[in-house]
Amino acid sequence: xxxxxxxxxxxxxxxxxxxxxxxxxxxxxxxxxxxxxxxxxxxxxxxxxxxxxxxxxxxxxxxxxxxxxxxxxxxxxxxxxxxxxxxxxxxxxxxxxxxxxxxxxxxxxxxxxxxxxxxxxxxxxxxxxxxxxxxxxxxxxxxxxxxxxxxxxxxxxxxxxxxxxxxxxxxxxxxxxxxxxxxxxxxxxxxxxxxxxxx
Numbered sequence: 361x362x363x364x365x366x367x368x369x370x371x372x373x374x375x376x377x378x379x380x381x382x383x384x385x386x387x388x389x390x391x392x393x394x395x396x397x398x399x400x401x402x403x404x405x406x407x408x409x410x411x412x413x414x415x416x417x418x419x420x421x422x423x424x425x426x427x428x429x430x431x432x433x434x435x436x437x438x439x440x441x442x443x444x445x446x447x448x449x450x451x452x453x454x455x456x457x458x459x460x461x462x463x464x465x466x467x468x469x470x471x472x473x474x475x476x477x478x479x480x481x482x483x484x485x486x487x488x489x490x491x492x493x494x495x496x497x498x499x500x501x502x503x504x505x506x507x508x509x510x511x512x513x514x515x516x517x518x519x520x521x522x523x524x525x526x527x528x529x530x531x532x533x534x535x536x537x538x539x540x541x542x543x544x545x546x547x548x549x550x551x552x553x554x555x556x557x558x559x
Contacts, residue, residue, distance in 0.1 A: 395460070398448050399437050408508055422473045425509045431457065436471055436507030438462055438479065443493040449505075453480045462490055465530055469539075471507035472558065475532040477539040483552075484544070491543035495519075495552045503539070503556055514539050514556035521545060522553045529553050 402408060429435060431452035439446045453463035462481040469475030481491040503514040522529060529540050537558035542551050 395447060398434075399446055402434055402437055402448060403506060422470050422509050426470050431466075435464055436505055439504040439506065440497070440501065441504070442501050443497060445490060445493075447481075447490045449479065449507075458482055468530060469532065469537075470509065471505045471539075472510060472512040472537065474534045474537055476530060476536075477505075478530050478542070479539065480542045482543065484546070484548075491541065491552075494541060494543050494554055495545065497554060502559075503541075505539075513559050515559045516554055516556045518555040520553050522551050524549075524551055526551070526553075529555075 426435065429451050431450075431454070433451045434448055435451055436449040437446060438449055448461050449464055450457050450461045451464050451466065453465050457463040458480055459482075462479050464470075465478040465480065468478040471477055481494075483489055483492045483494065497516060497519065499516055499519065501516045503516065505512045505514065529542070539556045539558075541554045541556075544550075545552055
């Protein structure tokens with residue numbers, strides 16, 4: 361009788377495990393498919409193309425392009441070819457915003473602007489692991505930002521692990537054009553901070 365119960369429990373655990381893995385894998389596949397679609401739609405959007413054209417041809421300021429930007433609004437796409445990353449950037453870094461996207465810290469510079477363009481993303485969320493490889497990225501790796509005001513390329517020059525309460529990495533130096541990306545360490549106790557400069 362005991363063997364029978366053990367067998368039932370064993371089979372039940374295996375089934376539950378398979379279902380859990382299936383849900384996770386299925387969820388990730390669906391998430392990645394939706395993410396690719398969002399990236400494509402953003403890059404092909406006529407409003408985005410018109411904005412870039414106006415900035416280039418009519419010398420409209422970056423502030424003008426982003427003046428009506430609200431939390432959750434899509435502001436660009438981040439691409440890190442070496443890590444296989446191509447993902448939407450939205451305004452804001454609350455859990456709601458970075459659950460499925462890369463978030464832009466409000467009141468930090470916009471892409472290509474003087475100051476510090478700051479982003480946050482998950483590395484081990486249930487579906488969104490967009491910054492999973494950030495801890496292992498090499499100095500000199502190139503980052504491409506395709507934004508409402510144009511395309512910009514940054515090169516990584518610094519990588520460090522910081523305490524969660526260290527917000528000095530978000531400071532704005534208006535004499536430079538740089539960006540900062542932040543994600544959790546593997547154990548989620550600290551933060552990986554990657555710095556890059558516009559090239």
